[in-house]
Amino acid sequence: MNFEYAPAPESRDVVDIRPSYGLFVDGEFTDGHGEPFKSINPANEDVLAEIATADQADVDRAVKAARRAHDKVWGPMPGRERAKYLFRIARLVQERSRELAVLESIDNGKPIRESRDVDLPLVAAHFFYYAGWADKLGHAGLGPDPRPLGVAGQVIPWNFPLLMLAWKIAPALACGNTVVLKPAETTPLTALAFAEICRQADLPPGVVNIITGAGDTGRALVEHAGIDKVAFTGSTEVGKQIARSVAGTPKRLTLELGGKAANVIFDDAPLDQAVEGIVNGIFFNQGHVCCAGSRLLVQESVADELLERLKIRMRTLRVGDPLDKNTDVGAINSAAQLEKIRELAGAGEQEGATRWAPDCALPQRGFWFAPTVFTGVAQSHRIAREEIFGPVLSVLTFRTPAEAVEKANNTPYGLSAGVWTEKGSRILWMAERLRAGVVWANTFNKFDPASPFGGYKESGFGREGGRHGLEAYLNV
Amino acid sequence: MSDRLAVRKTYKLFIGGAFPRSESGRSYVVNDARGRFLANASRASRKDVRDAVGAARKAFGGWSSRTPYNRGQILYRIAEMLEGRRAQFTDELRAAGLAKNAATAEVDAAIDRWVWYAGWADKLGAVAGSANPVAGPFFNFSTPEPTGVVGIVAPDSPLLGLVSVVAPAIVSGNTAVVVASEPSPLPAITFAEVLATSDLPGGVVNLLTGRRAELAPWLASHMDVNAIDLAGAEEAQVKALEEAAADNLKRVLRPVPGDWSDEPGTERMTAFLETKTVWHPVGV
Numbered sequence: 001m002n003f004e005y006a007p008a009p010e011s012r013d014v015v016d017i018r019p020s021y022g023l024f025v026d027g028e029f030t031d032g033h034g035e036p037f038k039s040i041n042p043a044n045e046d047v048l049a050e051i052a053t054a055d056q057a058d059v060d061r062a063v064k065a066a067r068r069a070h071d072k073v074w075g076p077m078p079g080r081e082r083a084k085y086l087f088r089i090a091r092l093v094q095e096r097s098r099e100l101a102v103l104e105s106i107d108n109g110k111p112i113r114e115s116r117d118v119d120l121p122l123v124a125a126h127f128f129y130y131a132g133w134a135d136k137l138g139h140a141g142l143g144p145d146p147r148p149l150g151v152a153g154q155v156i157p158w159n160f161p162l163l164m165l166a167w168k169i170a171p172a173l174a175c176g177n178t179v180v181l182k183p184a185e186t187t188p189l190t191a192l193a194f195a196e197i198c199r200q201a202d203l204p205p206g207v208v209n210i211i212t213g214a215g216d217t218g219r220a221l222v223e224h225a226g227i228d229k230v231a232f233t234g235s236t237e238v239g240k241q242i243a244r245s246v247a248g249t250p251k252r253l254t255l256e257l258g259g260k261a262a263n264v265i266f267d268d269a270p271l272d273q274a275v276e277g278i279v280n281g282i283f284f285n286q287g288h289v290c291c292a293g294s295r296l297l298v299q300e301s302v303a304d305e306l307l308e309r310l311k312i313r314m315r316t317l318r319v320g321d322p323l324d325k326n327t328d329v330g331a332i333n334s335a336a337q338l339e340k341i342r343e344l345a346g347a348g349e350q351e352g353a354t355r356w357a358p359d360c361a362l363p364q365r366g367f368w369f370a371p372t373v374f375t376g377v378a379q380s381h382r383i384a385r386e387e388i389f390g391p392v393l394s395v396l397t398f399r400t401p402a403e404a405v406e407k408a409n410n411t412p413y414g415l416s417a418g419v420w421t422e423k424g425s426r427i428l429w430m431a432e433r434l435r436a437g438v439v440w441a442n443t444f445n446k447f448d449p450a451s452p453f454g455g456y457k458e459s460g461f462g463r464e465g466g467r468h469g470l471e472a473y474l475n476v
Numbered sequence: 477m478s479d480r481l482a483v484r485k486t487y488k489l490f491i492g493g494a495f496p497r498s499e500s501g502r503s504y505v506v507n508d509a510r511g512r513f514l515a516n517a518s519r520a521s522r523k524d525v526r527d528a529v530g531a532a533r534k535a536f537g538g539w540s541s542r543t544p545y546n547r548g549q550i551l552y553r554i555a556e557m558l559e560g561r562r563a564q565f566t567d568e569l570r571a572a573g574l575a576k577n578a579a580t581a582e583v584d585a586a587i588d589r590w591v592w593y594a595g596w597a598d599k600l601g602a603v604a605g606s607a608n609p610v611a612g613p614f615f616n617f618s619t620p621e622p623t624g625v626v627g628i629v630a631p632d633s634p635l636l637g638l639v640s641v642v643a644p645a646i647v648s649g650n651t652a653v654v655v656a657s658e659p660s661p662l663p664a665i666t667f668a669e670v671l672a673t674s675d676l677p678g679g680v681v682n683l684l685t686g687r688r689a690e691l692a693p694w695l696a697s698h699m700d701v702n703a704i705d706l707a708g709a710e711e712a713q714v715k716a717l718e719e720a721a722a723d724n725l726k727r728v729l730r731p732v733p734g735d736w737s738d739e740p741g742t743e744r745m746t747a748f749l750e751t752k753t754v755w756h757p758v759g760v
Contacts, residue, residue, distance in 0.1 A: 080592065083591060084588075087591065128548065132594065132595020132597075132599060133595065135592060135595070139599075140603075424757075425760070426759070429758050429760050432758060450544075450545075450598050450599075450602065
């Protein structure tokens with residue numbers, strides 16, 4: 001019997017991409033004074049739009065607008081009124097959800113199934129959640145009279161463009177801060193669509209400012225003397241540069257950086273469920289996930305059986321058009337990222353690990369990398385130590401729970417971990433010992449606005465989500 | 477003035493998502509502040525109380541197992557629906573005797589109150605629950621859960637007072653049987669129309685109009701009611717109601733003097749919560 005899939009493309013008609021985009025400053029779209037750049041569709045390399053670059057003067061203008069809005073309007077506004085603006089934004093996101101999902105998939109390369117069923121629902125939920133905090137800050141257990149910090153400079157990555165925007169903007173605004181946010185240069189379009197949503201919500205000018213550009217624009221923002229808070233999600237390398245740049249200033253800092261999560265499978269784990277969790281852990285969003293389960297630690301006695309089942313499952317993954325509703329793995333976000341993945345995968349082979357990928361035809365144009373697994377990986381290998389940020393899984397084995405803990409924690413990172421076992425007490429025993437900010441048990445890559453997220457060690461500091469997420473934006 | 481003759485509304489009860497008349501066939505006259513006839517409100521009976529409790533019990537399982545996020549969305553939807561009827565409620569409150577500005581302020585405050593409580597749905601657990609550091613190899617945590625069916629004797633503030641007692645009871649997953657203000661019951665029934673169009677499952681809130689002194693004791697003594705809010709109970713009746721409530725150890729929220737326009741705290745929510753503590757061993 002033949003089980004071929006027919007194409008099931010999501011319509012692009014819901015989105016309307018303009019040929020060029022300016023900066024969103026003080027409630028208006030304005031020109032940028034740096035050299036404009038192009039945002040492309042990573043699935044076919046088509047140019048989507050030309051995007052303005054904010055130079056130092058543009059950044060300055062945005063920070064001043066945010067300061068005015070904070071001092072005159074947003075800071076003094078009662079929490080219940082701020083709440084109503086955020087509820088409006090949440091509703092507008094819900095109303096325009098499909099449009100934003102399609103736009104996200106076009107600009108980022110992620111499968112529509114993920115942008116539609118994961119990113120967008122979480123974006124709306126995040127605004128709803130923090131809208132509810134805006135008039136309850138005194139109940140958050142952070143002190144009797146928490147005050148906003150002022151102006152927040154926020155720089156976000158390209159892997160979950162609109163979701164990371166929501167994680168940054170929703171708590172900042174709920175707490176009475178105003179923001180200047182820079183989206184990643186490869187994925188600016190949903191942030192610019194969000195600027196329109198701010199206008200539809202009648203959000204006062206200057207409360208949210210969106211500036212676009214590459215690393216220089218981001219640097220100008222975080223180094224600007226007029227901001228009170230820096231929030232960054234991205235690579236550990238850039239995070240360290242930012243930590244150095246705010247040293248000696250009164251700026252507050254939160255960082256959500258890289259990871260090299262261990263996904264630990266014990267011999268009593270339900271193997272089919274574990275296989276689903278492993279696949280979700282590393283191939284979700286093409287592995288462009290800071291908390292991806294990129295190191296599989298499997299108990300030796302079940303390693304062969306598990307790997308056999310994992311390979312069978314990987315053969316069914318569909319790689320291709322992000323807008324096809326059957327697609328499991330979409331396009332790599334950029335040529336640069338694809339090059340980095342290739343380089344590290346090459347290093348995996350050179351250092352002696354065994355590489356395997358299912359047969360799968362990749363499209364001719366665009367940036368693609370087949371789901372890949374490396375076995376026989378040693379802890380010293382680069383693919384066991386460095387964040388690949390792609391659909392590449394490194395498999396290691398262990399014999400005892402103590403060895404699993406030792407190996408899981410043998411990394412400078414500490415963002416997340418997974419544990420698979422039928423034994424509840426062992427889950428909790430492992431959770432106590434894993435040096436990671438999030439531990440998923442018998443599941444993986446679960447996110448909720450009510451649940452704090454963030455890392456230990458070089459995965460950064462500060463938490464986003466939940467009651468804890470408020471602390472990053474309040475003087476308590 | 478138009479020559480057109482107005483089509484008047486029949487004010488009925490709100491039980492299980494439907495609008496039945498009282499099974500007793502009784503009604504009572506409701507006049508405006510100047511003594512002019514407004515409507516005949518249904519005068520609910522003991523059996524209506526029992527039907528309402530039955531509907532509330534039936535709705536409890538579904539409502540309490542909704543995600544907190546979903547309950548929050550529905551409470552926010554109630555605010556949206558109420559906002560769309562500002563003019564209607566302002567008129568009803570003026571008919572009930574409020575001056576124009578006071579009526580507008582009360583409607584606005586009532587809408588904002590739903591927004592306030594909507595935001596609590598997915599935060600109560602974080603504020604009222606805890607992970608408990610017990611001295612042993614155990615993971616131990618406490619979470620708040622809804623008490624069950626809450627009987628509410630609503631205060632006379634016909635809209636703001638009503639929503640200020642109903643919202644905190646249902647936000648956590650309780651269901652409610654409410655005896656509306658006796659002198660000003662009409663806004664409560666119009667408010668039931670808001671509830672009926674807000675995706676709130678039928679039976680989560682049931683509204684009865686009638687004689688408070690007749691209905692409150694049946695609610696207080698009903699063995700399938702888990703808690704009772706005496707906000708609007710007459711002072712002389714409170715002791716007897718508390719005694720009746722003791723038969724199945726209902727949680728009792730006594731009337732507290734105060735202005736319904738004051739910022740609410742969390743007491744009205746936590747009054748109708750149980751705390752569940754779970755122990756689990758930690759070890760390989």
